[in-house]
Amino acid sequence: MGGIDRADKAMTYYMVLHRCVKWWKKVFFYLLEVCFCNSLIIYKQQMHPKRVNAEKFRLDIAHGLLVGLESAPSRVGRPPRDPPCRLINCEHFIAINRQRTANGKPSKPDCIVCSNREKKCHQTQYICDKCLEPMCPYPCFKRYHTLLD
Incomplete structure (x- = not known):
């Protein structure tokens, strides 16, 4: 009984048997087990x-x-x-558009939510105080600040 038999005996106590088709996995786990056993022996010799x-x-x-x-x-x-x-709560409030046209009348741009020049044109005097985008107070303001698209 030499060192090989003692090493095999020490490895069998904690050896985990892995059933697998790939041969290299068995070799890997065997070599990992040999490393654990060798490191334990070296640790015992160094630390006493x-x-x-x-x-x-x-x-x-x-x-x-x-x-x-x-x-x-x-x-x-x-x-x-x-x-x-x-879409983030960062103080969006409705405000009245203070811009004027060239002849001095209040500016009424198209609402960015509900106005479409091809189908329907809806002008508004309200804007978002933070975004500075023209939009109707209801329901466009809420839709613009809550819906992603």
């Missing part, structure tokens, strides 16, 4: 402890390898888009 629990030693190695890693992102896929400023 009375007793070392092999299972605790394996967990310490695993925790040591994971210390520097950051946590993986919880979401997979495309990151969410930031919503436009008009």
Whole structure:
């Protein structure tokens, strides 16, 4: 009984049998187990402890390898888009358009929500105080600041 038999005996205590078709996976897990056993032997020789629990030693190695890693992102896929400023609560209020036309009359531009020059033209004297976009007070103002499209 030489060192090989003792090493095989030590490896069988914690060897995890993986049933798989790929031969290289079995070889990988066997080599990983050999590394664990060899590192335990070296640790015992260097530190001279009375007793070392092999299972605790394996967990310490695993925790040591994971210390520097950051946590993986919880979401997979495309990151969410930031919503436009008009959809965020940032003090949007209705105001009266103070601009004047060339002859001095109050300016009434087309509403950006409900007006369409081809079908229907709806002019308004109200604007959003923050966006400076002309729109009807109801329902266009609410629709513009809550709906994405």
